[in-house]
Amino acid sequence: MPDGYAGETIFAPSTAPGRAGVAVIRVSGRQAGRALSALTGGDGAGGDGTGGGATATDLPAPRLATLRSLRDPKSGEPIDRALVLWFPAPQSFTGEDVAELHLHGGRAVVAAVLAGLGGIPGLRPAEAGEFTRRAFDNGKLDLTAVEGLADLIEADTEAQRRQALRQMEGGLARLTDAWAARLLRVLAHFEAAIDFADEDLPEALDREALDTAAGVASEIRAALADGRRGERLREGLSAVILGAPNAGKSSLMNAIARREAAIVSTVAGTTRDVIEVHLDLGGYPVTLVDTAGLRAGPAGEDEGDNAEAGQWAIEHEGMERARRRAEAADLKLLVFDITGGPGLPPEVLALRDERSLLVLNKMDLGSPEEVAVARRALAGEDGVRGAGCFLVSAETGEGLSDLLAAMIERAGDCFANGMGLAEITRERHRRALEDCCASLEAAAAAALPELVAEELRLAVRSLGRLTGRVDVEDLLDVVFSEFCIGK
Ligand SMILES: Nc1nc2c(ncn2[C@@H]2O[C@H](COP(=O)(O)OP(=O)(O)OP(=O)(O)O)[C@@H](O)[C@H]2O)c(=O)[nH]1
Numbered sequence: 001m002p003d004g005y006a007g008e009t010i011f012a013p014s015t016a017p018g019r020a021g022v023a024v025i026r027v028s029g030r031q032a033g034r035a036l037s038a039l040t041g042g043d044g045a046g047g048d049g050t051g052g053g054a055t056a057t058d059l060p061a062p063r064l065a066t067l068r069s070l071r072d073p074k075s076g077e078p079i080d081r082a083l084v085l086w087f088p089a090p091q092s093f094t095g096e097d098v099a100e101l102h103l104h105g106g107r108a109v110v111a112a113v114l115a116g117l118g119g120i121p122g123l124r125p126a127e128a129g130e131f132t133r134r135a136f137d138n139g140k141l142d143l144t145a146v147e148g149l150a151d152l153i154e155a156d157t158e159a160q161r162r163q164a165l166r167q168m169e170g171g172l173a174r175l176t177d178a179w180a181a182r183l184l185r186v187l188a189h190f191e192a193a194i195d196f197a198d199e200d201l202p203e204a205l206d207r208e209a210l211d212t213a214a215g216v217a218s219e220i221r222a223a224l225a226d227g228r229r230g231e232r233l234r235e236g237l238s239a240v241i242l243g244a245p246n247a248g249k250s251s252l253m254n255a256i257a258r259r260e261a262a263i264v265s266t267v268a269g270t271t272r273d274v275i276e277v278h279l280d281l282g283g284y285p286v287t288l289v290d291t292a293g294l295r296a297g298p299a300g301e302d303e304g305d306n307a308e309a310g311q312w313a314i315e316h317e318g319m320e321r322a323r324r325r326a327e328a329a330d331l332k333l334l335v336f337d338i339t340g341g342p343g344l345p346p347e348v349l350a351l352r353d354e355r356s357l358l359v360l361n362k363m364d365l366g367s368p369e370e371v372a373v374a375r376r377a378l379a380g381e382d383g384v385r386g387a388g389c390f391l392v393s394a395e396t397g398e399g400l401s402d403l404l405a406a407m408i409e410r411a412g413d414c415f416a417n418g419m420g421l422a423e424i425t426r427e428r429h430r431r432a433l434e435d436c437c438a439s440l441e442a443a444a445a446a447a448l449p450e451l452v453a454e455e456l457r458l459a460v461r462s463l464g465r466l467t468g469r470v471d472v473e474d475l476l477d478v479v480f481s482e483f484c485i486g487k
C-alpha cells in the first residue's frame with residue numbers, strides 16, 4: 001500500500017452498543033471524505049475538498065470539531081445534529097483519511113447513520129480490529145503498541161492501566177529497537193568482515209563486536225527474569241482461600257468481595273466447587289478463589305453405605321480442586337477457626353509457605369484463651385508471633401482492613417517486585433526474546449564469520465517479530481550508510 005490506503009473504505013461504531021449520551025462512528029479510507037460530505041450535504045459553507053475523497057465537498061477544517069446536520073445520503077431525511085471531525089491522511093489513527101461522527105447515542109440514530117453509510121458505494125462495515133490493523137499497516141503503531149492499546153481497553157485496574165499505557169506508548173518497542181540497533185552494528189561488522197576477507201581485520205574488533213552481542217543477550221535475559229509479573233498483571237493475581245470445613249472461608253470471601261458470592265451455612269462441606277470473584281485490590285487485579293474445606297478422609301469407614309461413599313467422592317474431588325488451585329496460587333489465605341479446638345488442622349497447616357497469610361477467624365466468638373492458643377500454635381516453638389497472621393471476624397468485619405492491607409502489599413510485591421513495571425507482558429514477547437538469546441548464544445559459539453552473521457541475523461529477526469516492523473535488510477542499509485570500515 002504505497003499510498004497508505006488499504007482499498008475499501010470501512011466504517012464502524014467505536015463506542016459500545018446500547019443507549020448512551022454520545023455514540024462515535026468512525027469512517028476510514030479513501031472515500032471517508034466523500035462519505036462525510038454525503039452525510040452533511042448542503043449543510044456546510046463550501047469546503048475546498050482537500051483530502052483523498054474523489055468528490056468531497058463541504059469538509060470541515062481538519063481536526064476541528066464542527067457541528068453539522070446529518071442527512072440520509074439517499075432520501076435527504078434529517079437524522080441527527082452531530083459533531084463531526086475530519087482527519088485527512090496521514091494525520092489520523094489509521095494513517096488514512098478518517099471521518100469521526102459524534103452522534104446522539106440513541107440506537108435508532110446510530111442505526112440510521114450506519115444504514116446511510118452502508119448505502120454509499122465503496123463503503124463497508126469494518127471487521128473486528130480492522131482500524132487498528134490499518135494503523136499497524138501504515139506504520140502508526142507497532143505490534144507491541146497494538147497489544148498495549150488492546151490491554152488499555154481491557155484494563156480494569158490502575159496498575160493494569162499504567163502497564164498498558166506504557167506499552168502502548170512504546171516502552172517495550174523502544175527497548176527492543178535499542179537492542180536491535182546494537183545487534184545490527186555487530187552484524188554489520190561481521191558482514192564487512194566477510195566482504196573484506198582479504199584485508200585481515202584485527203581480531204580484537206571481532207571480540208569487541210561479540211562482547212556487544214553478549215551484553216545485549218545478558219540485558220535481554222535480565223528482562224526475562226521478571227517473575228512473569230507483566231503477564232500476571234494482565235491476567236490478575238490469584239488469591240486462594242483455604243481451610244478446614246466451616247472455618248469461614250466462604251464468609252471471608254463474601255466479606256472481602258462485599259457481596260454474597262458464595263453460599264454460607266452451618267453445614268460443614270457447603271462449598272464443593274471452586275468459586276471465583278474478581279476484585280480490584282488497591283489497583284491490582286485479583287481473582288479471589290473460595291474452595292472446599294480440607295479434611296482427612298473418613299478413616300476406617302470404607303464399609304460405609306453407598307450414599308456416604310458417593311458424598312465422600314464428591315467432597316474428595318472438591319478438595320483435589322482446592323489443592324490444585326493452592327499450588328498455582330500467588331497468595332494463599334489459610335483460614336483457621338479459633339473456636340475449633342487446640343489442634344489446628346494438619347491438612348491446612350501443610351499448605352503454609354511464603355505465599356500464605358494466616359487468618360484466625362471468628363474472633364467475635366473466640367475467648368482470649370482460644371485466641372492465644374491459636375496464635376501459639378501458628379507461631380511455632382520459639383513463641384515468636386507468626387508474621388502474616390491476622391485475627392479477624394468474617395461475620396462482623398473486624399480485623400479485615402489489616403488483612404486487606406497485607407493482601408495489597410503482597411500483590412504489590414508480586415507485580416512490581418521492587419523493580420517497577422515489567423516490560424514483557426505476553427508469552428509472545430517472551431518467546432521472541434528467548435529465541436533472540438538462543439541465536440546470540442549460537443552466534444557466540446560459531447567459528448566462521450558467515451555463521452556468526454547468520455545467527456545475528458536470526459537474533460535481529462526475533463526482535464523484529466516482537467514489534468513486527470524490523471526488516472533486517474533495510475536496517476542494514478541504514479547502518480552501512482554510516483559505516484566506514486575498509487576505508
Ligand atoms: N460468629 C461468626 N461466625 C462465623 C464467622 N465466619 C463464619 N462464621 C459462620 O461459620 C459457619 C461456616 O461458615 P462458612 O463461611 O460457610 O464456612 P466455610 O469454611 O466456607 O465452610 P465449607 O464451605 O463448608 O467448608 C457459618 O454459619 C458462618 O455464619 C465469624 O467470623 N464469626
Ligand SMILES: [K+]
Nearest residue numbers: 246265267270
Ligand atoms: K459451611
Ligand SMILES: [Mg+2]
Nearest residue numbers: 249250270271
Ligand atoms: Mg464454604
